Amino acid sequence: xxxxxxxxxxxxxxxxxxxxxxxxxxxxxxxxxxxxxxxxxxxxxxxxxxxxxxxxxxxxxxxxxxxxxxxxxxxxxxxxxxxxxxxxxxxxxxxxxxxxxxxxxxxxxxxxx
Amino acid sequence: xxxxxxxxxxxxxxxxxxxxxxxxxxxxxxxxxxxxxxxxxxxxxxxxxxxxxxxxxxxxxxxxxxxxxxxxxxxxxxxxxxxxxxxxxxxxxxxxxxxxxxxxxxxxxxxx
Numbered sequence: 529x530x531x532x533x534x535x536x537x538x539x540x541x542x543x544x545x546x547x548x549x550x551x552x553x554x555x556x557x558x559x560x561x562x563x564x565x566x567x568x569x570x571x572x573x574x575x576x577x578x579x580x581x582x583x584x585x586x587x588x589x590x591x592x593x594x595x596x597x598x599x600x601x602x603x604x605x606x607x608x609x610x611x612x613x614x615x616x617x618x619x620x621x622x623x624x625x626x627x628x629x630x631x632x633x634x635x636x637x638x639x640x641x
Numbered sequence: 642x643x644x645x646x647x648x649x650x651x652x653x654x655x656x657x658x659x660x661x662x663x664x665x666x667x668x669x670x671x672x673x674x675x676x677x678x679x680x681x682x683x684x685x686x687x688x689x690x691x692x693x694x695x696x697x698x699x700x701x702x703x704x705x706x707x708x709x710x711x712x713x714x715x716x717x718x719x720x721x722x723x724x725x726x727x728x729x730x731x732x733x734x735x736x737x738x739x740x741x742x743x744x745x746x747x748x749x750x751x752x753x
Contacts (some may be wrong), residue, residue: 530648537658556752559739560725560739561739563741563742565742567685570744571746571747572731572744572747573685573731573742573744574744575741575742578741580739596732616684618684618685620742622739628687628690628698628700628743629675629687629690630687631684631687633684633686636686
């Protein structure tokens with residue numbers, strides 16, 4: 529069945545350094561969009577990035593991700609993290625032509641000074 | 642513009658007491674509606690979704706139920722709260738399959 533995998537539960541990075549948060553997926557559907565959501569402490573998740581185009585880089589708020597259908601991946605990257613980037617990051621994809629939306633388990637990004 | 646409103650913002654309840662959380666979406670007809678739950682320090686878990694009035698699909702069994710009495714309203718409830726029900730409840734909507742989710746501000750539930 530369809531699934532989203534985020535392998536890291538916690539990623540700790542020093543401010544100013546780059547980071548990559550992994551997301552891989554499994555879906556039987558070819559024409560779907562993929563999402564990254566960010567959730568700050570005590571807040572609701574907010575959309576960070578969205579993509580449905582293979583091999584096209586999508587950017588927002590300094591983060592970028594490229595959907596690679598060949599490797600079933602949609603990793604989130606940033607070249608220089610800031611303290612304010614500390615949050616929980618979710619990768620998500622719609623589950624076929626139903627109302628369901630699948631979230632990964634989430635990766636907590638902890639940026640330290 | 643579409644708006645999503647959740648109520649209450651926070652709730653402190655006793656074990657065994659009933660619960661009702663509400664969510665309304667304005668400015669969007671026939672939205673897909675969702676309830677998510679997040680334990681403190683935990684991940685998002687989809688509880689229910691509804692694509693039309695009167696129809697609700699359960700994704701995770703947590704001794705909760707959901708109903709969609711109107712096109713713009715989604716209710717989460719239980720007759721008897723458990724300690725394990727504590728957490729953050731999020732209502733969300735989206736239009737079509739590949740559209741983003743719009744989240745409400747959430748309800749923080751503490752069961753004591």
